[in-house]
Amino acid sequence: MSEAQTSGAAIRFDNVGKSFPGKDGGTVTALTGVTLDVAPGSITGIIGRSGAGKSTLIRMVNGLERPTSGRVLVGEHDIGAARPAQLREIRRDVGMIFQHFNLLASRTVFGNVALPLEIAGTPRAEIRPRVEELIRRVGLEKLADRYPAELSGGQKQRVGIARALTTQPKVLLSDEATSALDPETTQTVLALLAEINRDLGLTILLITHEMAVVRDIASHMAVIDGGRIVEQGETYRIFTRPEHPTTRSFLSGVLGLTLPRFIAERMTPEAQTDTTAEVFRITFAGAHATDPMLARLTSELGIEVNILAGAIEEVGAHPFGNLLVSIDIARAAEARAYLDRHGLYTEVQGYVR
Amino acid sequence: MSANLINLLIASTGQTLYMVAVAAVLGTVLGLPLGVFLATSQRGELLSAPWVNKILGLVVNATRSVPFIILVVAIIPFTRFIAGTSIGTSAAIVPLTIAAVPFIARLVENAIREVDAGLIEAARSMGATPLQIIRKVLVPEALPGITLGLTLAVVSLIGYSAMVGAVGGEGLGDLGIRYGYQRFMPMVMLAVVVILVVLVQIVQSLGEGIARRVDKRAPKGRGD
Numbered sequence: 057m058s059e060a061q062t063s064g065a066a067i068r069f070d071n072v073g074k075s076f077p078g079k080d081g082g083t084v085t086a087l088t089g090v091t092l093d094v095a096p097g098s099i100t101g102i103i104g105r106s107g108a109g110k111s112t113l114i115r116m117v118n119g120l121e122r123p124t125s126g127r128v129l130v131g132e133h134d135i136g137a138a139r140p141a142q143l144r145e146i147r148r149d150v151g152m153i154f155q156h157f158n159l160l161a162s163r164t165v166f167g168n169v170a171l172p173l174e175i176a177g178t179p180r181a182e183i184r185p186r187v188e189e190l191i192r193r194v195g196l197e198k199l200a201d202r203y204p205a206e207l208s209g210g211q212k213q214r215v216g217i218a219r220a221l222t223t224q225p226k227v228l229l230s231d232e233a234t235s236a237l238d239p240e241t242t243q244t245v246l247a248l249l250a251e252i253n254r255d256l257g258l259t260i261l262l263i264t265h266e267m268a269v270v271r272d273i274a275s276h277m278a279v280i281d282g283g284r285i286v287e288q289g290e291t292y293r294i295f296t297r298p299e300h301p302t303t304r305s306f307l308s309g310v311l312g313l314t315l316p317r318f319i320a321e322r323m324t325p326e327a328q329t330d331t332t333a334e335v336f337r338i339t340f341a342g343a344h345a346t347d348p349m350l351a352r353l354t355s356e357l358g359i360e361v362n363i364l365a366g367a368i369e370e371v372g373a374h375p376f377g378n379l380l381v382s383i384d385i386a387r388a389a390e391a392r393a394y395l396d397r398h399g400l401y402t403e404v405q406g407y408v409r
Numbered sequence: 410m411s412a413n414l415i416n417l418l419i420a421s422t423g424q425t426l427y428m429v430a431v432a433a434v435l436g437t438v439l440g441l442p443l444g445v446f447l448a449t450s451q452r453g454e455l456l457s458a459p460w461v462n463k464i465l466g467l468v469v470n471a472t473r474s475v476p477f478i479i480l481v482v483a484i485i486p487f488t489r490f491i492a493g494t495s496i497g498t499s500a501a502i503v504p505l506t507i508a509a510v511p512f513i514a515r516l517v518e519n520a521i522r523e524v525d526a527g528l529i530e531a532a533r534s535m536g537a538t539p540l541q542i543i544r545k546v547l548v549p550e551a552l553p554g555i556t557l558g559l560t561l562a563v564v565s566l567i568g569y570s571a572m573v574g575a576v577g578g579e580g581l582g583d584l585g586i587r588y589g590y591q592r593f594m595p596m597v598m599l600a601v602v603v604i605l606v607v608l609v610q611i612v613q614s615l616g617e618g619i620a621r622r623v624d625k626r627a628p629k630g631r632g633d
Contacts, residue, residue: 118534120530120533120534143536144536144537144538145536146536147533147534147535147536148535148536150534151534152531152534154527154530154531156525156527158525158527158528158530158531160528160546160549160550161550161625161626162549162550162552162623162625163549163625171532171535171545172535172536174545175532175535175536175537175541175545176535176536203625204625205625205626205627223535223536229534
């Protein structure tokens, strides 16, 4: 078996740094000290804002960019050290899909899906059955002779996915593949990716700026900010116990919790002399998700809880709940300590006068 | 107009078509690869060779900045070396080709530079070699633009071919000057102009028709 299995990672970033020559003669640092293992067969999502370095990171996996320090390993291959011919071989084992699909306008759906096989020098007789099978897998058999200009965005991305799979890669890279699609189409494309991951055991590494994409299909995730990985781990753990402020700010957009306006207007980030209550978020997850903790807070400690908003979320098959509550400032610290002690996660949102 | 003159018109049209066709074919055979190279050889591009790119760019610009009538005369020794003679219709093909190659190369270069860089990246991610990217991605994707460029080049060649009378190149332009102007026969001049206009119209519609056929992109102005 290859080293990839023994080392346990399909893709490994080992202290990777990348800098570009800047316009004014200096250097621009895109990535610093990135260390990340992508488990074989997993779907790993890397989330970051634009300019965070996620694009550079994913493009290193197939050698479109080379690291200036550290190593990027795909299976047993060191991408940064590969010679051009080796690199071309490795790229056939790494499929890639793109935000803007990057389909050839001059070729039909069939021709686009066949392109990687033509490039690999596959005999014509073997190309047809393979391409037809893939077009069927992505559900476009009726559109095989159409040109990309005649397809919708979702259909184009399906062609992109079929094309990325023709050479039977072990790894699929997704560069913001759903960012140009509407929410409904995004769901169907994500479902297709999850299905491919399950059926083919393909490792998928995706980058996105949408937490919802990570929530919906990624088993593992990493948060990138300013060229550094600030948090990584299982998606469920990060959603229920985020540690880094960047992660929290990404989460606040996706958790479906918004404060009622009359509260939000009176909130301050720090406690003031005239503060009367503290607002915090409680996340119910894991073994304690179903415990009636708020009732106990009232009955055991006599603390009254004011519920402001609530929602149930799902990561993979795991549900977890979030509540926004406000509690009298005099008892708030005590209440949070009690909840934390009983396995719930709390996070202060602000203070109300 | 006498039968003699009509025969002369037909023969001249044939000579013009012959010169333009051969120069266009040779110009394409040489200009297409040159244009592809110019479009892909700047620093960091597929066939990165910045110095060769700069030198070829200079040569192309130099050739294009010489007025055609000067070029015809200036390269007479070269024409004699290639064609064995510097006079006549076949010899005129040499300066026509020399003028066509850099023109076509620039048009091809522009068409290829219009191809979305994302497509090059996609092809690289599939493990394509630079030559595969050129053959399978860049040229097919640029084909509508290349076709329109070649159409423009042929139309220009028809215009240039009128000047090769200076070296005995014959053709419609020569006929117009010698009979229409010098012998003051306005009907011949008119006939020459009409034939040239018709030729250019045919070439232009043909070129646009082919470009439309090979263009599979969404029509401009339609949402996508």
